[in-house]
Amino acid sequence: MAKRIDITDLDVYYGAFKAVEGVNLAVEPQSVTALIGPSGCGKSTVLRTINRMHEVLPGARVEGKVLLDGEDIYGVDIDPVNVRRVIGMVFQRPNPFPTMSIYGNVVAGIKLEKGRRSKKADTDELVEKSLRGANLWEEVKDRLDRPGAGLSGGQQQRLCIARAIAVEPQVLLMDEPCSALDPISTLAIEDLISQLRERFTIVIVTHNMQQAARISETTAFFNLPGPGKPGKLVEIGPTQRMFSNPTQKATEDYISGRFG
């Protein structure tokens, strides 16, 4: 079942530089939470700490707690690889594996885990389920063995989503998934997110405030207090209220377009 995430007193560092400070954030299960804010305020950084992708960069580290259903994913005996199997991620630029076919891309998460062997019938079923889940099945069902790179941008991004959900994570993180896509593909992905929310907890970073208003139930606004200072979570609340009646001045300024 989709899980909840609780972030407590999170500080995120790149080496000695503190990029984000004091984040306290709760993500409800089976909901869409949007992280918004101006460029460079740390929203993607915070997103990447949720599935422990942040520490892939040399020297990057985290202080504080990130709890998945009460379990701290930064605990000493927790394997980051396992965390990433439960918390999946879709990136800004679609990145299907170029050496694999569409079929191969969807099952990559399963096939590449050590020791997992599955029968052809099982994987066929999984591929269809994942591609249907990503609203891509009808378009590619006749060319599953063609290269993944031959699809359009919107299709590639849906392929990446199919790949991410094929490993059946509990949480799906999306880092500006539509910013590289045209408006029609963006609409397709947003419709998809509305369907996916029934199965997964979704956290999405977006530059596009209107998108956040369209698809999320909760919105969190991040901001940089000043140049060289760490980013902070300014306000979090139900999307409706955030966009019509924010409590913080900075939030209101950002939402009404006075900066950002």
Place this chain on the structure above:
Amino acid sequence: MSLAPPPIHNQTIDIHEVLAGRRLPRWGVPSAAAAAVVVAVLLNALGIYGGVAQTTIATILLFVVGQTIWSFVIEGRRHAMDRLATTTIYATFLLALVPLLWILFTVVQRGISVLSADFFSSSMRNVSPRRPGGGIWHALIGTIEQVLMATLIAVPIGLLVAIYLVEFGRGRLATFVSFFVDVMTGVPSIVAGLFIYTGLILALGMERSGFAASLALVLLMLPVVVRTAEEMLKLVPTDLREAAYALGVPKWITILRIVVPTALSGIITGVMLAVARVAGETAPLLLTTFLTQGVNWDLFNGPQAALPTFIWDQISSGTTASVDRAWGGAFVLILFVALLYIGARLLARVFAPKAR
């Protein structure tokens, strides 16, 4: 008096005059070339210089100068400079091609007469250097075996070092390794041979053999393989690695099943180029396996012939028959290297990540 151009609405300007630029006519360049040829030949006939080479150089110079001046007058400075640069680049390219084509032509011409089924299937055992006959069979086997063994050793080691440098190396060790790989690129081939000779053959009592030659070739191949593999692995976008990590794929599987296959096409090309480079090295072979006139299938025991040493040996004999055989050997060696290059291109295309 203001230096700024008068405002446009105060002046009737001919917009055509502003935008237009004159160009040489279509027949301009060919006629300049033809004129250059005619003048050069004329000057040759008049005795100012003599010979095909000098006439050719004169033609080129006349053409370049004539075209540039004509272009400057009609088209203006910018186009004239453009034409000058283009022509100079083409001319120097052709000039660089001349020695290459000359070598190829000479080798084919001198070597092809010696080639025959016998040439490929017999060795030089019991063949007198003064007489025609004999062949390169022993040398061909030797080169193939030695180069293959060198590849089998150099490629896995080189690939692993490259993977370490790109995926893991962060600190002093990586800088150290990278530096020494660069140093190894510059090691002369005779020094590589000398190292194997003193280090293994003299000090450890290892026998002179084709295998010793392979080891010397490994020393020469290794830095090339490491550098090429490193460059190819670096070209794999970080996006792909992140996509794999985000799926929960462990790092070693990501490297093995995503990164290396994506870079494979380029790595194969690099490997084949390294092989082509060492296939013709003579100095390390002289010190490690020397030569023999007969066939030796055993890579690990006894001296073994190879194409480069065969060529050297035949030329040293000095007789017409031997020199002919040397040209034949040279032809086969160049053919071998050419086949490797072509094979590299084909394999690169087969393994390249497909877009459609």
